[in-house]
Each structure stands twice: as structure tokens, then as C-alpha cells.
Amino acid sequence: MALRESIITSLGDELYEAHVAGVTVPNLRDRNPGMDIVDAYRVQERMIDRRLQSGEKIVGKKIGVTSKVVQDAIGVFEPDFGQLTDAMLVADGATIDLGMLIQPKAEGEIAFVLKRDLVGPGVTAADVLDATEYVTACFEIVDSRIREWDIKIQDTVADNASCGVFALGMEKADPSQIELSSVAMKIERNGQLVSTGMGAAVQGSPLNSVAWLANTLGRFGIPFRAGETILSGALGPMIDICDGDHLRLTVTGGLGTCDLTFKKITGGRNERPTFLR
Template sequence: MDAATIDKHGDALYSAWRERRVLAPLLEREPGITTEEAYAIQQRFVARRLEAGEAIIGKKIGVTSKPVQEFLGVYEPDFGQLTSGMVRTQADGVDLDALIQPKAEAELAFVLERDLVGPGITAIDVIRATAYVSPCFEVVDSRIRDWKIKIQDTVADNASCGVFILGDAKASPRKLDLALAGMVLRRNGELHATSAGAAVQGSPVNAVAWLANTLGRLGLPFRAGEVILSGSQSPLVPVADGDELNCTIGGLGTCRVRFHGRSAA
């Protein structure tokens, strides 16, 4: 795929994001597209957001569970880039008017206190470089029609990044067993799902180490202060006006988010 075609698809995703509309799956338009080409399209999409005034503030890891990997036909995670325009707060909640076809997932966020440069990063290195972890919600949002995605689609679409919310609770990863820490997700006060950190690559720490090494091979370091969303520990939850989600991670605390407005789809 030549540079002009990559730019065309990246620009189309950017326009779809700005205009809150969906596109046909990339594999329908480019049947031979590779994952590497999809990442190049992602870079173009993100570059357009940066040109409009946003800044990179972290990364996210996706496709960490085996069922999702099997569905997409890929057997390692993917990643996307978090920008300043994606940040939401518990106090303000999430305005669905800005989204297309959102779904929420609960996970653990890492905030770095020093740079983490791969390859060669181990789980111990991740723990040492982390200032704190927090429970969080990521609200994923696909620009691909009806979520008809394969790995090339979600990679190009910046790993289906929407917005994210960090909980106020903070803890050192040195004081928690992140693989065994249980997570309880409630939707509108009712139990929706339970899991443990081991659902994410055996431990969320392993997922962050994988991404640090993957980015390191591409010449991209993690910087101090960056936020890393380590991968969903819950099923995807469709959300609508008035919904409230609560995610509690044992030994850490709770993240709450309320949704208002109406998404495009």
C-alpha cells in the first residue's frame, strides 16, 4: 500500500470521527491490507488529531483476552494512542453526544513515574517504573460500521479508542498482587461481571511489558507521566443515557462513571 493510500484511509477515519459517522470495514475496501499497513493508517489518523491541537498522553492495549483474539484471528494484543482529547472525569461523566457506537470496559490504568524503554522490559521493570495504578473505564468507540471488525480494522482505527476515565483511587503496584486482585463491575447498581487481573495476559503487568517491548522495537518509548490502559478485565458494556457503571478492584478502590446524551448510532 503506497503512502497516498495510507493517508486516504487515515483521513477518512479522522473525518468519520469528527463527523460521528461510520465507514465500511477496511477489509472490504482493501482486502489485502496487512497489520503493518493498518498501524501506518493509525499513525495518520492520530497525526490529524495532533495537528488539530491534541497531544499524546499515553497508550492503550487492546485484544488481550483469548476469546477476542480468536474472534479477530490474531494471537497477540494490539495498541492505540491516547490523546488529551480523550480524557473525561468521574465528576463530569461521559457525554454520549460526542460518540458513535460506544461500549465501556473496566480495566487497570498505569501511570509512569519514569521512562520505560524497550525492548528487554520485564514485569519487574514495569512495576519499578510505575508511580501508581488506578481503576478506570475505557469507552471504546468504533468508526467501523456495526463493529464489523477484524484486527486490521481496529488497529487502523487507533484500537477503537473513544474516551477514558481514571478513578481517584491510587496504589503502588508493589503493594498489590495485580494478577489476583478481583474486579467487580456493577451496572446501574446491579452486578454485571466479575474477573481478576489474570484475565489480562496472566497479569496487567505482563500486558504493559509486552507493549513497552513492542514500542521499543519501533523506536517509541513510554515517557514519565504517560497513562497506560492495560486491557479490559470485563465484557464490553453497551451504554446509554442515564447508565451508571461502577468498577471496584480489590485492595485498590472504585471508578464510577455516569453517561448522558445520545450516541450517533
């Protein structure tokens, strides 16, 4: 049985307020028996509505839970998705204030920036290729409002697919000149290799994951728009982040690098600044 609208609203507000305050809340699934993925997306919609009401703007989408290992761990057999807003975008080379995040982890991905609308259903990998202006290396810093990352699919979907912030590299590669399933990714922390992966880890190819999301959203009448950024999913394991860490992401095939530094500067979200550029 679907959750009542009042409960959906309350849970979306709870997650938004946790985001603003920089705190965590107990997982949603145990407090709401019978909550399903449809309920979870409705909660996500409420949470995002609150962010838009505060002045943020949608700039793209993200795909999560793309690997079989993660899907098995949280009991789901297809990826999920969340919304990206302008407030989540930080610059390549930025220093990020850890006081503005809650329990962040880093993932290396390939980002697609679109040059034309892409409307499902019926979108193929070839359609994604034709609609893409360029691809680039991307750090997604995932961050859960759910206490101690105690998540199943309902929790992460409701929490906007555990979105935190993201950064795009400076290189702009033509995807038609790259076999994206074969590119290799590595993340170095303070000069030491900590994560590796391949393009094929994302649904066989990042093109497939973007096509999946275009078709999934298309069934709900939601298009990809020209100019939007689509994060196609983690190429390898996510890694923990500590105060003072410098992370460098490198993706072969001309996709380039992306660098972020993390420092605890403020005590929380009620202090300034947000992110240092």
C-alpha cells in the same frame, strides 16, 4: 503487498473525519484486500497525526485485544495498541454526552501511571513495577468508527485500537504492594452487576501486558515517557451503554472505584458540549 502511501493517507483521513463527524464507515479490510497489520498501524499513525494537528497531545498508550476469546474472534494472536490523547481523558464522576460518541461500550481496566521512562526491548514485568508511580481503576469507553463493530484486527488497529475516552479513578495504589494478577473487577450498571473479571485475564498479569507493549514499541524506537498513562487491557467483557446509565467500576486491592454517567444531551459532535464534568 503493502498498500500505497496514498491509500494509507486516504484511509487515515477517512477515519479521522468519521471521528469528527460522529459517523461510521464500512470496514477497511474488505475494501482493501491484502491489507495487513503493518498497513493498519500506518493508517492509525495518519489518523493520530490528524488529531495532533488539531491541537491534541499524546498522554499515553492503550493495550487492546488482550483476552484469548477476543483474539480468536478477530483472528489475531497477540494484543494491539493505540494512542491516548488529552482530549480522550474525562474525569471520574463525569457525565458523558452520548451525542459525542458513536457506538460506545465500556471496559474495566487497570491503568498504570509512570514515574520514569520505560524503553524496550528487554523490559520485564519487574521493570514495569519499578517504573510505575501508581495504579488505579480505569474505565475505557471504546468506540468504533467501523460500522456495526464489524472489525477484524486490521480494522481495529487502523481505528486506533477502537479508542473512545477513558477515566481514571481517584485512588492511587502502590503496585509493589499488590498481586495484580489476583485483583478482582466488577462493573455495576444502575446498581446491577453486569461484568466481572480478574487481573490474570490480562496476559496472566497486567504487568505482562505493559511489558509487552513497552517491548513492542521499543522495537520501533518509541519509549514510554514518565507521566504517561498506560491502559493495560480489559479485565472482563465489555458492556453496552444506554442513555441514562450510571456505571460503577470497582477493583479490589486498594485500586478503588471509578464512576461515569451517560446521557444523550446533544445531537452530535457539531454541537456543544463535548463532555460534561
